Amino acid sequence: MQKKNSVYIATSLDGRIADRNDGIAWLDAIPIPEGEDMGYYAFTNEIDALVMGRNTFETVLGFDVEWPYQKPVYVLSNQLKEIPESHQGKAFLVNGTLTEVLEQIHSQGHTRLYIDGGSTIQSFLKEDLIDEMIITTFPIVLGGGPSLFGEFPKELQFELVESKVFFGQLVQNHFVRKRG
Numbered sequence: 001m002q003k004k005n006s007v008y009i010a011t012s013l014d015g016r017i018a019d020r021n022d023g024i025a026w027l028d029a030i031p032i033p034e035g036e037d038m039g040y041y042a043f044t045n046e047i048d049a050l051v052m053g054r055n056t057f058e059t060v061l062g063f064d065v066e067w068p069y070q071k072p073v074y075v076l077s078n079q080l081k082e083i084p085e086s087h088q089g090k091a092f093l094v095n096g097t098l099t100e101v102l103e104q105i106h107s108q109g110h111t112r113l114y115i116d117g118g119s120t121i122q123s124f125l126k127e128d129l130i131d132e133m134i135i136t137t138f139p140i141v142l143g144g145g146p147s148l149f150g151e152f153p154k155e156l157q158f159e160l161v162e163s164k165v166f167f168g169q170l171v172q173n174h175f176v177r178k179r180g
């Protein structure tokens with residue numbers, strides 16, 4: 001069974017994933033034509049489950065839309081005691097070291113994982129557990145807010161496998177971890 005941890009995320013020019021108020025309204029600044037998903041559907045088709053931090057989970061719960069995920073969502077949290085009743089069966093609480101968390105998720109047959117949330121992605125990168133990243137850059141400097149990347153104990157080399165421009169405004173780069 002192929003084991004793969006993937007990131008699919010949007011960032012500002014200054015590498016932030018949310019603004020200084022933790023908002024993501026800037027993602028709506030570029031009008032996206034209906035029916036265009038910038039490869040999101042194809043990407044999610046190739047994953048078995050999502051792993052997201054509590055903050056991202058709570059942000060999604062706060063959206064006034066239907067639950068957007070078709071695949072199981074594993075929520076990393078030490079604070080959350082249980083998943084709200086409305087989302088039980090769709091989202092599952094996990095905690096422990098990343099090795100323990102991954103063992104638990106892999107044992108459910110979910111091995112191709114979409115890793116989401118700033119601190120969560122950083123903690124996976126710190127342990128060199130990210131295999132690919134699809135990063136869409138929006139043409140805005142936010143000047144504050146959580147960054148996608150932070151300080152890491154070692155350099156991690158990635159190879160660019162694809163680069164696309166959407167609507168003449170957004171650049172989407174697909175990077176694969178170059179090991180060895």
Ligand SMILES: NC(=O)c1ccc[n+]([C@@H]2O[C@H](COP(=O)([O-])OP(=O)(O)OC[C@H]3O[C@@H](n4cnc5c(N)ncnc54)[C@H](OP(=O)(O)O)[C@@H]3O)[C@@H](O)[C@H]2O)c1
Nearest residue numbers: 010017018053054055056076077078079117118119120123
């Ligand atoms: N631009 C985009 O495409 C995009 C995508 C996703 C999210 N976002 C935005 O990014 C923000 C959320 O990112 P975030 O950095 O605040 O956090 P996050 O990764 O979503 O959540 C962090 C929380 O996850 C829990 N956690 C448990 N174990 C962890 C571990 N090993 N590593 C990391 N976290 C662990 C902790 O919760 P406890 O305190 O409960 O232990 C921690 O406080 C939101 O504003 C969201 O809207 C943007």
